Amino acid sequence: xxxxxxxxxxxxxxxxxxxxxxxxxxxxxxxxxxxxxxxxxxxxxxxxxxxxxxxxxxxxxxxxxxxxxxxxxxxxxxxxxxxxxxxxxxxxxxxxxxxxxxxxxxxxxxxxxxxxxxxxxxxxxxxxxxxxxxxxxxxxxxxxxxxxxxxxxxxxxxxxxxxxxxxxxxxxxxxxxxxxxxxxxxxxxxxxxxxxxxxxxxxxxxxxxxxxxxxxxxxxxx
Amino acid sequence: xxxxxxxxxxxxxxxxxxxxxxxxxxxxxxxxxxxxxxxxxxxxxxxxxxxxxxxxxxxxxxxxxxxxxxxxxxxxxxxxxxxxxxxxxxxxxxxxxxxxxxxxxxxxxxxxxxxxxxxxxxxxxxxxxxxxxxxxxxxxxxxxxxxxxxxxxxxxxxxxxxxxxxxxxxxxxxxxxxxxxxxxxxxxxxxxxxxxxxxxxxxxxxxxxxxxxxxxxxxxxxxxxxxxxxxxxxxxxxxxxxxxxxxxxxxxxxxxxxxxxxxxxxxxxxxxxxxxxxxxxxxxxxxxxxxxxxxxxxxxxxxxxxxxxxxxxxxxxxxxxxxxxxxxxxxxxxxxxxxxxxxxxxxxxxxxxxxxxxxxxxxxxxxxxxxxxxxxxxxxxxxxxxxxxxxxxxxxxxxxxxxxxxxxxxxxxxxxxxxxxxxxxxxxxxxxxxxxxxxxxxxxxxxxxxxxxxxxxxxxxxxxx
Numbered sequence: 019x020x021x022x023x024x025x026x027x028x029x030x031x032x033x034x035x036x037x038x039x040x041x042x043x044x045x046x047x048x049x050x051x052x053x054x055x056x057x058x059x060x061x062x063x064x065x066x067x068x069x070x071x072x073x074x075x076x077x078x079x080x081x082x083x084x085x086x087x088x089x090x091x092x093x094x095x096x097x098x099x100x101x102x103x104x105x106x107x108x109x110x111x112x113x114x115x116x117x118x119x120x121x122x123x124x125x126x127x128x129x130x131x132x133x134x135x136x137x138x139x140x141x142x143x144x145x146x147x148x149x150x151x152x153x154x155x156x157x158x159x160x161x162x163x164x165x166x167x168x169x170x171x172x173x174x175x176x177x178x179x180x181x182x183x184x185x186x187x188x189x190x191x192x193x194x195x196x197x198x199x200x201x202x203x204x205x206x207x208x209x210x211x212x213x214x215x216x217x218x219x220x221x222x223x224x225x226x227x228x229x230x231x232x233x234x235x236x237x238x239x240x
Numbered sequence: 241x242x243x244x245x246x247x248x249x250x251x252x253x254x255x256x257x258x259x260x261x262x263x264x265x266x267x268x269x270x271x272x273x274x275x276x277x278x279x280x281x282x283x284x285x286x287x288x289x290x291x292x293x294x295x296x297x298x299x300x301x302x303x304x305x306x307x308x309x310x311x312x313x314x315x316x317x318x319x320x321x322x323x324x325x326x327x328x329x330x331x332x333x334x335x336x337x338x339x340x341x342x343x344x345x346x347x348x349x350x351x352x353x354x355x356x357x358x359x360x361x362x363x364x365x366x367x368x369x370x371x372x373x374x375x376x377x378x379x380x381x382x383x384x385x386x387x388x389x390x391x392x393x394x395x396x397x398x399x400x401x402x403x404x405x406x407x408x409x410x411x412x413x414x415x416x417x418x419x420x421x422x423x424x425x426x427x428x429x430x431x432x433x434x435x436x437x438x439x440x441x442x443x444x445x446x447x448x449x450x451x452x453x454x455x456x457x458x459x460x461x462x463x464x465x466x467x468x469x470x471x472x473x474x475x476x477x478x479x480x481x482x483x484x485x486x487x488x489x490x491x492x493x494x495x496x497x498x499x500x501x502x503x504x505x506x507x508x509x510x511x512x513x514x515x516x517x518x519x520x521x522x523x524x525x526x527x528x529x530x531x532x533x534x535x536x537x538x539x540x541x542x543x544x545x546x547x548x549x550x551x552x553x554x555x556x557x558x559x560x561x562x563x564x565x566x567x568x569x570x571x572x573x574x575x576x577x578x579x580x581x582x583x584x585x586x587x588x589x590x591x592x593x594x595x596x597x598x599x600x601x602x603x604x605x606x607x608x609x610x611x612x613x614x615x616x617x618x619x620x621x622x623x624x625x626x627x628x629x630x631x632x633x634x635x636x637x638x639x640x641x642x643x644x645x646x647x648x649x650x651x652x653x654x655x656x657x658x659x660x661x662x663x664x665x666x667x668x669x670x671x672x673x674x675x676x677x678x679x680x681x682x683x684x685x686x687x688x689x690x691x692x693x694x695x696x697x698x699x700x701x702x703x704x705x
Contacts (some may be wrong), residue, residue, distance in 0.1 A: 019366040021533075022324040025479065028537035037302060038543040042295035046288045053285035093277040124554050131520045137469065141435055156249030162565075164519050165363070171522060201310035202488045203317060205451045211505040214461035218377035218395050219403055219419040220264070223272040227376060227459025228427055228434070229508070 020065075022025065055153075058190050065155045065188050072158035077225055078233040085240045090116045090211065093180060097123055100178060102144040106131075108172040109149030110182055117126070117147075128169045136171055146172035147180040152212075153235075156191045157211060160235070163199070164206035174210065178232040181210075185239065189227030241324070241386045245573035245585050248596045255567040264388075265568045270425060272569040273596040275502020276556060276610075281621055282504065283494065294497055294614040296488050297550035300480075301540060307449045307482045308531065314452025318514035321528045328358045331532050335441070336475055338528055339369055342472050342601070348430070350392065350456065350463035352443025353438050353553055354476050356387060356575040356587075372437075374462040376423060383410045391555035392500045397568045406612045415539040430462070440466035440524070444477035445552070446492055447529075450485040453513035454529065457496060457506045464508050466687065468516060473524040475512070478532050480540075480549040493553060495612035499554035535588045545620055548583045550613045555597030557607035557617060562601050572600065579607035579617045586624050595633040606662035637678065660693035667691075 019027075059065045061240040070080045083089040089112060097105060107114035111127070118125045128146075131139050140146075152161040160181055162173060173179065189195045198203070214229030225231050243251070255261055277600040280286050281483065289420035300307055312322045325331035339347065347369055361382065364371040373382040378396035381387060383406050388394030395403065413425055442463055446455040454475045456463045467473050467655045483489060489511075497503040516523035540546045558564045558578030576584045580603060586594030601607075607617040628634055648655040666675065666689055674686040690697060 021326040021330060025531070025537055028533070029479075029540060030306070032537055032541035033302055033304060035541065035543045037298055039298055039547055040263055040294075041289045046295075049288045050285045050292065053288070055283060069400060074483055075666075076503070076505075076507075081283070090477070103503060121621045129576045136522055137435060141431070154505075156657050158504050164516065166351065167520070169467060169520055169522055170516070174461050192493060193487070196486045196490050201451065201464075201484075201486075205453050205511070206519065207509075207511040207517075208464070209505070209509035209511075211503075211507050214507055216376045216423060216460050217501070218380070219400055219422060220392060221268050221393075222419050222565065224419055224423050226427070227460035227462065228374065228421065228439070228465055 022186060039078060047230060054191065054193070060186075061096075062185060065190065065205075066185065069153060069155045069158055070190060070209075070237075073212070076098065077159055077215070078212045078235060080235045080237055082237045083182050086113055086116065086238070089182070089236050089238060091116065092122045092210065094123065094237070095122055097145060098143075100232075102178060104143045105145040105147060105180075106140055106143045106172045106176065107147050108169060110147050112199060113147060113182070115197055128172050134228070137171060137175075140171040140175040143176050145178040145180065146176045146180065148172050149182050151187065152195055153183045154190075154192055154195055154209075155188055159209045159211040161190075161195065162208045162210070163203045164208070165203045166181060170208065174214075174229045177226065177230055178234070179210075179213075179232045182236050182238055185237070241570075242388065243570060243573045245302060245589065247572045248571060248600065251571035252567050252600075255571045259397065261568050263567060264399050266565055268390075268393060269346055270563050271630070272393070272502055272555075272559045274609050276498050276559070279498035279502055279504050281500070285315050286495075287497055287642050289491055290612055290614050293491055293552075293612060294550065296483060296491065297418055297613055298481050298547075300484065301546050302480075304479065304482065304540065307484065308479060311447055311449040311452060311482055312531075314450065315513075315529055316452075318452045319518055319527070320452065320514055321526070323528060323530045325530055325532045328532075329557055330523055331358050331476065331530050331534070332360060332694065334528075335476070336364070336367055336369075338440060338472065338474060338688075339367075342438055342526075344352075344369060344472070346370045346372070346433060346437045347441055348374050348433055348437040348462075348466050348470065349378075349441045350443065350458065350466040351378050352441070352476055353388075353391060353575060354443050354478050357440065357534065358476070358482055358532075359619045363523055371604075372430065372502040374466060374483055375458070375460060375684065376426055376462075380406065381429065383407070383703055385667050387570070387575055390558055391553050391578070391580075393456070393555070403492050416554060420502070434462075434469050437470045439441075439472045440468075440470040441474045441476065443495070444475050444481050444680045445601060446483050446489055447477055447481045448484075448486060448489060448511075448513075450512055453511050455489060456510040456512065457493070457500075458510070459503075459507040459510070462510060464510055464609065467510050467512055468523045471517075472526045472528070473512070473515065474528045474530065476530045476532065478534070479536050495552055498612070498614040498660050499552075499556040517637045519696075524629075539587045544623060547615050548580065548587065548617075550615050550618055551580050551584075552613060553580075554612060556610045556612065560606040560610045562602055562604060562606070567600075572597065580611075580615065583615075583617060583620045583624060586628065591624075591628045595628045598628060659695055661690040663693050664688040
């Protein structure tokens with residue numbers, strides 16, 4: 019008998035016996051809802067503050083900018099300060115256009131890189147500016163839906179990741195996130211919470227394990 | 241590293257004499273516990289979430305056949321090849337066949353306890369496939385020829401000097417014990433491998449039936465590179481990893497981060513529902529999922545012990561266990577260790593091979609209190625101990641002791657004498673010496689017996705009340 023049938027038959031036989039395990043108390047769902055409400059900020063300002071606090075706790079940085087022009091100025095200064103001379107853009111076309119005018123930074127629009135060269139090019143690019151679909155306030159996670167982008171390499175191959183987040187992309191928590199994303203789009207997602215890290219040597223936290231060492235969120239208010 | 245739970249008594253003795261090992265384990269477990277407690281305090285609905293997670297897992301196990309069929313159907317419609325493996329041998333062969341079909345030479349792996357269960361690395365290397373672990377801790381233990389000593393922190397038993405030494409010896413670099421430098425060396429070595437590997441093999445934290453997606457949770461981005469860069473992705477999962485839907489995933493992700501690594505959320509949650517190339521024109525063109533039974537359906541048959549299949553491999557029970565804190569992970573003699581490990585060993589390997597495992601516990605209950613899915617580990621250990629005794633694999637000395645006690649308990653006068661006698665007889669022993677107790681007094685002294693004996697003292701207490 020093929021293994022599939024063998025395994026399924028064994029399971030069907032096993033589950034005929036009902037579990038001798040405790041049931042969930044009736045109050046659980048109500049309590050979760052009420053306690054979740056009690057720690058959820060009341061207004062947009064509160065959500066942003068919560069997101070910023072949580073982002074800092076995971077070694078990320080939030081920079082509030084009121085326009086794309088100011089974002090470009092900050093990004094340029096930050097790139098030079100970090101001795102970064104190359105940056106890839108993904109889903110941030112208008113900022114790419116503005117940055118491309120600056121001569122001392124090599125700017126690449128990911129969609130313009132031939133597919134067969136994308137991996138090697140992105141692995142040798144020092145930074146990236148990417149868009150995301152959502153940000154989760156209570157854990158500072160950034161959410162990317164793979165259905166909405168042509169490439170994911172810029173989100174994890176370069177050393178420094180800059181992310182553009184707009185206020186209307188912020189959701190309270192993961193429970194809310196799962197409610198608002200259409201089922202089909204939930205199949206392929208990436209959550210990013212801070213720069214990559216490891217504590218595998220004596221529990222000492224080191225940023226930049228196999229992925230980005232630095233993560234900066236531009237909170238674009240306009 | 242060939243370990244066996246039948247040799248666990250020897251491993252425990254060696255571990256207890258290894259002060260360096262005990263210092264490393266103590267430091268790591270205490271750090272993890274402090275971080276976990278801090279994050280848990282920030283989630284006021286933590287206890288309710290634990291109940292909810294238990295309830296979800298209970299439903300999954302009671303309808304596992306239906307959920308697996310739904311998962312398979314949705315995976316196939318997402319373009320994923322699904323394979324079923326009844327045992328480790330079959331799973332290894334499935335993976336090898338895929339590698340041959342793809343003419344693969346190099347494989348990168350992200351941390352997966354299920355593949356440890358298969359001894360997959362050794363098998364693939366024996367078959368001329370360069371197979372590299374990429375999680376830093378796993379990479380270190382692979383260089384040493386060891387297996388992980390913790391469910392989430394594979395190199396927890398090593399200090400920076402040990403790691404510096406192995407990097408120097410195996411990678412031919414100058415000795416350094418600076419953690420940043422050690423990481424940079426591993427990163428540079430492995431980045432090259434990631435970019436050129438033919439196949440990426442990952443484990444699976446959760447498999448979502450409703451969407452046909454697998455979820456791989458991590459911090460280093462090595463799993464992201466494993467599932468996102470090579471042309472073929474193989475995900476290996478135990479059949480118990482199923483959860484019904486994405487709403488349930490939110491519950492488990494909330495619990496996993498704090499419990500596993502003391503984080504509110506892990507850095508990367510990779511939700512993969514099909515080969516990425518379909519959408520992005522980059523990364524895997526083919527994706528395979530290997531559904532492994534390897535004894536799990538047998539475990540499911542027990543209406544109580546099936547609860548041990550609820551485990552999400554967070555490792556919190558190891559950190560809090562007073563036994564694990566003293567002996568580390570290798571002393572358990574298998575790929576699963578700590579409180580949850582000792583429930584799994586006799587179930588996977590049988591009572592004969594796992595006869596010592598359920599006894600590696602003080603039954604203090606800390607593992608039950610900390611478990612994010614409320615697995616009542618101490619309760620299951622009692623049942624597993626009972627199974628060992630009933631199958632006739634208990635230690636002879638224990639059986640003789642219990643037979644003597646049972647005989648005395650049926651003869652009150654003899655019982656009275658037996659509880660009075662040691663207190664009197666010990667006066668004849670040389671000063672400072674106690675009764676010899678095999679297996680106990682070799683390293684420590686037995687306490688003094690009360691001179692009056694229990695019965696006399698009890699009657700006195702009753703009278704004076």
